Amino acid sequence: MMGIKAQSLTDLIASSVSSAYWKPDLEPIRRVYNLNGFTFGVAAGDEQLASFLDPILAPLACPPTASCDWIVELSPVAVIDVPTDARRIFEGPLPEGLTCAMVEDGDGRKLIVPGHFAMWFRRAARRTDLSFVPGKEDGLGGTAAFWMLDDLLAAHGRFLLHGGLVVDPKSESSIAIFAPSGTGKTTTVLALAHAGFCLAGDDALVLDVGEDGCGMWAVPRKLKVDRKTAALLPWLDALLTGNWIDNEQALEIGALQPVVSCALPRRRRVGLVVVLTSPNPNDHAITPIAKPDALMSIA
Amino acid sequence: MSIACDNLRIAPSGVDADNARALAALGSLVARTPVVALSVGPNPGSLTRKHIGWL
Numbered sequence: 001m002m003g004i005k006a007q008s009l010t011d012l013i014a015s016s017v018s019s020a021y022w023k024p025d026l027e028p029i030r031r032v033y034n035l036n037g038f039t040f041g042v043a044a045g046d047e048q049l050a051s052f053l054d055p056i057l058a059p060l061a062c063p064p065t066a067s068c069d070w071i072v073e074l075s076p077v078a079v080i081d082v083p084t085d086a087r088r089i090f091e092g093p094l095p096e097g098l099t100c101a102m103v104e105d106g107d108g109r110k111l112i113v114p115g116h117f118a119m120w121f122r123r124a125a126r127r128t129d130l131s132f133v134p135g136k137e138d139g140l141g142g143t144a145a146f147w148m149l150d151d152l153l154a155a156h157g158r159f160l161l162h163g164g165l166v167v168d169p170k171s172e173s174s175i176a177i178f179a180p181s182g183t184g185k186t187t188t189v190l191a192l193a194h195a196g197f198c199l200a201g202d203d204a205l206v207l208d209v210g211e212d213g214c215g216m217w218a219v220p221r222k223l224k225v226d227r228k229t230a231a232l233l234p235w236l237d238a239l240l241t242g243n244w245i246d247n248e249q250a251l252e253i254g255a256l257q258p259v260v261s262c263a264l265p266r267r268r269r270v271g272l273v274v275v276l277t278s279p280n281p282n283d284h285a286i287t288p289i290a291k292p293d294a295l296m297s298i299a
Numbered sequence: 300m301s302i303a304c305d306n307l308r309i310a311p312s313g314v315d316a317d318n319a320r321a322l323a324a325l326g327s328l329v330a331r332t333p334v335v336a337l338s339v340g341p342n343p344g345s346l347t348r349k350h351i352g353w354l
Contacts (some may be wrong), residue, residue, distance in 0.1 A: 034329045153316075159321040161306045162303045168353065176328075180305055183340055191343040192351070209322055209332055214328045232343050235303065280338045284350040289336040299307050299322060 027073055033060045035208070036217050036267040037124050040070035044263055049074050052141045056204075056221040059265050070152055074140075077131045080114050085279075089107075094143045111147055115206050119144060122153040128152065146204065149219070153206055161205045163298075164189035165218040166197035167263040173271025174216050176205060178298045187229045191261070194235060196262035201255060206266070215267040222250040235259060273298070 029041035030050035032297075039062065044050035047148075054061070086103035094100050100113045108122040116139050117132040117163040128148055132140060150160040164185045175197065179185045186202040193199035201218025203267045208215050227247045230236050239256060242249050253262050275289055289297075306325065307318045314322065335352055 007349050096334060154317040154320070157320075161321075161325075162323045163306075175351065178305070183353070184343070186337055187343050188337070188346065191339075191346040194344070195347050197348075207328060209324050209327045213331055214324075234344075270332050271334050272351065272353060274330060275334065277336050277338045279340070281341055283340040284338070284346060285338045286350060286352050287336045287338070289334055290324040291329050291334060294336075295326060298325055298329065 017125060025076070029064055032062050032064050032068055033057045034062045035060060035153065035156075035158070036079070036265075038069040038207075040072060040238065041065070041068035042072045042074070044074040045076070047168055049137065052137070053149075055141055056145060056219055070155070072130060072152075074130045074132060074137075074149070075154075076134045078133070080112060080116060080118050080131060080133055080190045081114050085275070086110070087118055090252075094139070094247075096139055096142045096266060098139050100144075109151075111144060113139060116286070117144070119148050123151075123155045126155075126203060135256060139247055157287070158208045160205050160219075161207055161298075162203065163205045164202040165200035165263075165273075166192045167200055167268060168271065169198050170180045171271060172270040174200065175272045175274060176216055176270055176276045177276060178266055179276030182277055185226065185276060186223060188274075190223075190225075190229065190233055190236070190256075191258040194233070195257070196261075198261040199253060200263040200265065202251065206267075207270075208244065212233055212269060214270045216270050217265050217267045220253055220265040222252055223256075224248045 027043040027045055030045045030047055031038055031042040033053065040257045042053065059275045081101065082101045086105060088101055088103050089109065090102040099109060100114060103110050103112065105120065107124045108120055109118040113132060116136040117130060120129040130140065148159065153160050165174055166189060167174050177185055177189055189199065189202045201220060202223045204219035204221060206217050206219065225240065225248065227238060227244065227248060230240055237260065239251060240249050256262060273294065275294050307314065309323055337351055339346065
C-alpha cells in the first residue's frame with residue numbers, strides 16, 4: 001500500500017548529505033582484512049572510504065566476502081556532536097589535534113570527534129558503526145583507527161601493544177622489543193633487521209595467548225624514521241628520498257626490502273622479549289632483568 | 300613505584316576489563332618467554348644477534 005511515511009532519522013540524514021555518499025540500505029562490504037585468525041569487513045558507499053584502513057592493514061587484505069566475523073560500516077551524517085546526557089569516560093585531544101570524547105552508549109562505547117566522525121563499538125552486535133561528516137573523514141585513519149582496532153582485537157582476545165618486532169629467519173620465532181616512544185625502538189629494530197633478522201614492525205604489535213604459547217604479529221604500518229635514526233644508520237640514506245615532515249620520513253616496510261629482509265604480518269611464537277633501557281656511551285650491554293621489573297616496564 | 304602505562308590505560312575509576320585481560324596476557328608473555336634488558340651503545344649499526352643473546 002502506498003502512503004505517506006513519517007520522515008525517519010535516516011531519511012533526514014539522507015536528505016542532508018551528498019547523494020554520492022548515501023545508500024539507504026546496508027552498504028556493500030568492499031574490503032576484508034584477515035587479522036591472523038578472524039576477519040572483518042568494511043562496508044562503505046565507495047572504495048575510497050572503504051580503504052581507510054589500508055595505510056595500516058593493506059598487507060592483511062583478502063578478497064571481499066559476504067561473511068565476516070565482524071563488520072565495520074561507514075555512514076555519512078550531517079552533524080556529529082557529543083550528547084549532553086552521555087556518560088563520559090574520557091575527554092581530550094587525539095595526537096592529531098582533534099578533540100574527542102569517549103562515552104558509554106547503550107550496548108557499547110562511542111568515540112566522538114565533534115564535527116568529524118564517531119565510532120560506536122558494539123561488541124554484542126559484532127559491529128563497529130562509523131558515522132562521519134562528508135569532507136571531514138580524513139581523521140578516521142589516524143589514532144582513531146587504532147582505537148577501533150584495539151577494541152576489535154580485544155573482542156577476540158588479542159591485545160594491541162606498543163612495541164617493535166623482528167623475526168628470526170632460522171627458527172621463525174619473533175622477538176618483541178618494548179620501549180617508550182623516543183628511546184630508540186625504531187633504530188634498534190632497523191639495526192637488528194640489518195644484522196640478519198626479518199623486519200616485522202616498529203610500533204604496533206598484536207599479542208595473544210594461545211594453546212601453543214604467546215603469539216605475536218606486527219601491524220604492517222609505515223615506519224617513521226627520524227633524522228637521528230638516519231644519522232645512526234647511514235645505509236638508510238638511499239631509501240629516504242621523500243620529504244622530511246617534523247624531522248621524520250615515513251617508509252613502507254616493503255620499501256626496505258632491498259636492504260633488509262621483511263617478515264609477512266602473520267602470527268609467530270614469541271621467542272624473546274627485549275626491554276630497551278637508556279642508551280649508553282660505551283657499548284651495547286645486555287643484562288638480565290627480573291620478570292616483575294620487565295612487566296612493569298612493558299605495561 | 301609507578302606503572303609506566305605505555306600499554307595499559309588506567310582510568311580514574313581503575314583498570315577496565317579489557318586492560319585487565321591485556322595485563323594478564325602481558326604477564327603470561329613475560330612469564331613464558333625469556334626476557335632481557337638491552338642498552339644500546341653509541342653505534343646501533345654494530346648490533347648483532349649476540350647482543351640480544353640470540354645465537
